[in-house]
Amino acid sequence: MKALDSIYQVRNGRRSKRVSSYDRSGLNKDSIAIPAGEVRALANIEGAGIIRHIWITINCADRMIRRNAVLRMYWDGESEPSVESPIGDFFGQGWGENYNFASLPLAAAPQRGQALNCYFPMPFGNGAVIAVENESSEPIESFYYCIDYEEHDELPEEAGRFHAQWRRELTGADPIDGENEGLELVPQQPNCTDAGNYVFADIRGKGHFVGINYYVDNPSPMWYGEGDDMWMIDGEAWPGSMHGTGTEDFFNTAWCPKEIYSHPYFGCAKVNGETGFLGRTHVYRFLLEDPVYFEQSLRASIEHGHNNVLTLDLATVAYWYQIEPHQPFAKLPGKEGRQNMPILNLHDIHYWRHEYRKAFGNGTTLWGNEWRPKRD
Known part of the structure; x- marks a missing residue:
């Protein structure tokens, strides 16, 4: 099957919908705030359908917000999430960093990877909930999002549910x-x-x-x-x-x-x-x-x-x-259990050399290759 092989087919029983953070007053404040320690539901959809695309960008003083905010998704009224991950790691950014990332189902797009995108299709038969918990000590000042989905009259019984x-x-x-x-x-x-x-x-x-x-x-x-x-x-x-x-x-x-x-x-x-x-x-x-x-x-x-x-x-x-x-x-580790290990640098490498020197008798002209076996 070719990538665009079915794009021309006009199908019955589908309606395109979007849930987004647009300003309901008609002005341009098209985001929500998520105070520190609080949960916000981004989408609470009824009925059957398939989420086709998610786009998110975040403004927060906490530089680790991509590790400190947790994304969860629930299908069909379930009490346990089918998706649970720090938001940056889910979209393809580790260690709370923002950098560009490109793949078919996930992408972090310019500027500097601040536009988070997901194209994994996510079917649901009886409702879908997508929520974000801000476990940072800082508020998320502006959280922008668009969630594009299709309403379906019904889904095939074999439609699996997306998990992460x-x-x-x-x-x-x-x-x-x-x-x-x-x-x-x-x-x-x-x-x-x-x-x-x-x-x-x-x-x-x-x-x-x-x-x-x-x-x-x-x-x-x-x-x-x-x-x-x-x-x-x-x-x-x-x-x-x-x-x-x-x-x-x-x-x-x-x-x-x-x-x-x-x-x-x-x-x-x-x-x-x-x-x-x-x-x-x-x-x-x-x-x-x-x-x-x-x-x-x-x-x-x-x-x-x-x-x-x-x-x-x-x-x-x-x-x-x-x-x-x-x-x-x-159980997902709390915020403290998701922080990075320290970055090692040239000073650390120098201390490793210092310990090496001590291990070889504190010689004054040790070069660093003394550990190598001598060959005839």
């Missing part, structure tokens, strides 16, 4: 061998389980997985990848139906990339500018042509370095469709 969940973990190095990715400080060990992996989706029900935004903050100049993605479908044992070959491979790139690249389905939206791979990187992949189907459950995970040997601050948003009801999400 934010997760985060500070992963640990190997307690004995330490961080050993790629440098072979000690012989690498095999990993024949997914037990120690970073889990980005743990789903119960019938549906299909369609994408992930992956935000990694690396406290080391070492390459953060080589983590295999592993997919345990419907309760199967390791190695499962799908087993990957490395982090950059899963994100459709190769050979430890460090450059901005935007494809509609995958790419590197942000790369670190520090020494080696020190710092923050955002990669993404949307499985729109190749979704992962499951009948009963899905456990999707990725190693943090081969055999899970790296300390990383990993945060992800997973996107999928499933037949309701869904398994309630684990």
Whole structure:
């Protein structure tokens, strides 16, 4: 089927609608305010339909508002959200930052990524609620939004509901061998389980997985990848139906990339500018042509370095469709649990060198390569 193959078809039983923050008085104050600590419903739609597009932009004194404001969506009168994520991470911006991001279903558009867009279709059969909670200590002075949707007389029974969940973990190095990715400080060990992996989706029900935004903050100049993605479908044992070959491979790139690249389905939206791979990187992949189907459950995970040997601050948003009801999400960490790890800088690297010097007897002409094995 071609991308525009059905655009000419005139269909019955659909009506186009929009919910927005336009100024009801007819003036130009086309936004709402969300005081600190309060929740605002952006949309409360009755009946059946499909949300087709969401656009948002935010003005707030809090520079971390993209992490401190939480987006939630509820379908068909449910009490537990089907979407729950810090608003920036959902739209493709990590660490509370604003930067441009382009993909087919999600985009953060100029100026400087301040226009947040979503094109994931979101069906509902008996009502939809979209809400934002401002967990910042600062008010959101102006919150602009447009939510474009179709009213439908009815939806097919097989119409899955859209889901998205934010997760985060500070992963640990190997307690004995330490961080050993790629440098072979000690012989690498095999990993024949997914037990120690970073889990980005743990789903119960019938549906299909369609994408992930992956935000990694690396406290080391070492390459953060080589983590295999592993997919345990419907309760199967390791190695499962799908087993990957490395982090950059899963994100459709190769050979430890460090450059901005935007494809509609995958790419590197942000790369670190520090020494080696020190710092923050955002990669993404949307499985729109190749979704992962499951009948009963899905456990999707990725190693943090081969055999899970790296300390990383990993945060992800997973996107999928499933037949309701869904398994309630684990409690979202509060604002304090969503703040960034400190940015490491040249002073930190100098202190690492200071400790290195002490480890090698405080020599006055130590260069930094003394750890290397001497060769005949």
